[in-house]
Amino acid sequence: MNVNQSAPPVPPFGQPQPIYPGYHQSSYGGQPGTTAPPTPYGTYNGPVPGYQQTLPQGVSRAPPSSGAPPVSTAQSPCGQAAYGQFGQGDVQNGPSSTVQMQRLPGSQPFGSPLAPVVSQPAVLQPYGPPPTSAQVTAQLAGMQISGAMAPAPPPSGLGYGPPTSLASASGSFPNSGPYGAYPQGQAPSLSQAQSHPGVQPPQRSAPPLASSFTPPASGGPRMPSMTGPLLPGQGFGGPPVSQPNHVSSPPPQALPPGPQMTGPPGPPPPMHSSQQPGYQLQQNGSFGPTRGPQPNFGSPYPGAPTFGSQPGPPQPLPPKRLDPDAIPSPIQVIEDDRNNRGSEPFVTGVRGQVPPLVTTNFLVKDQGNASPRYIRCTSYNIPCTSDMAKQAQVPLAAVIKPLARLPPEEASPYVVDHGESGPLRCNRCKAYMCPFMQFIEGGRRFQCCFCSCINDVPPQYFQHLDHTGKRVDAYDRPELSLGSYEFLATVDYCKNNKFPSPPAFIFMIDVSYNAIRTGLVRLLCEELKSLLDYLPREGGAEESAIRVGFVTYNKVLHFYNVKSSLAQPQMMVVSDVADMFVPLLDGFLVNVNESRAVITSLLDQIPEMFADTRETETVFAPVIQAGMEALKAAECAGKLFLFHTSLPIAEAPGKLKNRDDRKLINTDKEKTLFQPQTGAYQTLAKECVAQGCCVDLFLFPNQYVDVATLSVVPQLTGGSVYKYACFQVENDQERFLSDLRRDVQKVVGFDAVMRVRTSTGIRAVDFFGAFYMSNTTDVELAGLDGDKTVTVEFKHDDRLNEESGALLQCALLYTSCAGQRRLRIHNLALNCCTLLADLYRNCETDTLINYMAKFAYRGVLNSPVKTVRDTLITQCAQILACYRKNCASPSSAGQLILPECMKLLPVYLNCVLKSDVLQPGAEVTTDDRAYVRQLVTSMDVAETNVFFYPRLLPLLIVVKQEDKLEMLFKHFLVEDKSLSGGASYVDFLCHMHKEIRQLLS
């Protein structure tokens, strides 16, 4: 069976170009709305029996206001938007002068006394076993940092298509926009910052060879360090550089004797007198022969061997050796990818293609594999055997966003209706019909591409095959030619064999003293009056099918009858919170248009009714219980929107106590801070999932509210948590309202079950995200919106086959906003390899980081944070050591060699290690950490990328508030040493290098 299909260039059915006002450009890499031209799709061939084209679902009206950021932001101690990196637009981080100027004195000792580095010889890199003595070596060639001026040449035929026109780069990054606001001469433009003015970049397409290094940790702005001409040994020694698969990186390079370096004066390092610059200084087994004491380095890696390993009396700083320009720069990698891959559509017809980076704005043409907007993988080429996979330690995972919103230029999945017979599936493994199924025996049977079972084709689905064995109607049927599509589900796919009712939204508003005092209740009620007109609708529906209901509460609950026939809303109070019931059925969930007058009256009255409240205590679990019972009584799925202000200390189920204790940080009990303090919420969540009751929680705390416990139900029901510490209307209303609008308008799939099937040889073994699982295979989601991802890890259970590759099929059964039961199918074919180099050439670091962060963030629930951090570091070192051992050409031990696809792995991983969950600063609260932990759990790759490596705002914008924002900014300077002891980028690279050497020795 060969599944390496390639579809014809243009699928004959035209793909409509629906408009999705709900789509926010910023979700796709945060770029300002650069839209590519519409893609030239062919025309639709007309309806085919059995295939009913329906309108793509989606909202088709404008949101009430624009500019909602893709993800809510959190706050750390009142007023500090510590997690405000989302939605910041065109911002930047990176080894620029901005970073340098913020460097603290404490980090000074680190970068400076680095040892000379041996650069990676520029050689033709065979992607096979370690090269033999025939290897061409150019010992004096500089480092291969492909990120500098010219892009790395693409790996031939693998993943990276031919470089496209540079002129049509998609983004405006980096020289326009806010960054351009720097006064000239203060901050070099990015391209300037990446090159040496004194050295002409090579006039060829190979990566330029960086040469000497200046230390980044000098405390001064990062300025070009080379003033002279190219030094011997720094130039382009060796054959043309064609080593696209790896980049050797920062380890300090030995300088030939001679001046040429600017930088703080100082004596040359003692061991620097070698006659062979660039090579022999690294043989002493320690990284950096000339090193003073490293008083601060111990903290990031307590217990680890110290970095310099040569404690001694303080020495004057030697000349700087490490050139920050030679360190792989995320900004450069991002920019290069935009230039190379942003101008042409990503066509999914070929198996195992690595998509453009999430930071690149690109269009997708579905020709048989799911778009990377739906599925991204850590590697698009999987080792054939588990032994290989274990050797490499590269996690095999897919980050799946089944309901991802698409840009307007891309068609959302077709809906296929097979009538009463329902979707065609494999009899044995139950996989759904897809482009990889093989039709045989003249079309009367098909062989399952997942389990190889031979199935009969039902008479109504029969079609003849052409001379290539393909069905002649293949391109008329989405399920035979596209990577993603939907099936209408039959009643067999419905709960209790009954088609579902449209879902309902219930707004549950805390009206205790704090909520009233801050103006929250008034603001919210005012907003809801208009927002209710924008509930999600499907296709061309005139109005939303979603019904709404209202509850207010403090330590009792108030239900409201807003039946359209009433002149005024009626309140019913339930004070028996221990045994929650819903006091009314008729009139609680209503159609907005029918009951508009009553609802408006209610929303006008709520702030007045509780204006004089003195009630400060609240309940929480009974509120969720009430909403869930109401949905149960109405026999529908739905979503609860909870607006809550305080720790629920009132006597009731789910009552909580304040157990915040910062003294637990860095102890074995730290994990308890992330665990819920009672099991009651898991039990409640399970009931909610069974009912298809998704819970979105908006928190407005003035103090500790135990986010770790309160977020359990949202987390297990596919919901979202938003947090606004010390909410003040004047400061926070914009952010809150934009979050709220976006949240309410989101298209959501309800009562969903997701299953990931794989072809023989691998299987899904682990899942990360906001969901519930009652068995080992089915991901249950009370609700799933277009922002939520599920990260799935795969393991081998047999040998894979290079020829047939590996297949994934993600099937999501859900109820649409209009109450239609559907199946959304995503298919993806991956390559399989017997050479490790093929694995390393087809990895995606952003997706690896997404997986590793989620893995670590779950780990802190059960293990000491230090253990989790060490595990991450070890895994990263193993990945890189395996590459070095098996894929890179032999080179000096003193050299750090990184695979091209993973050259940003160290910097990004260091950002994860320094994040508030794994290394909290003094200003980070327990609630912040719990909040971030759950937030990251369902992030997609674009979100984790910008979350862990935030792009910085230009300083000019915030210069007036410098005091308040200084801490915030330091938080974002992820390449610097952090206040909480996190290592700088350079330090971490060196540490990683040492770990790798230990593994290889």
Ligand SMILES: [Zn+2]
């Ligand atoms: Zn099968």
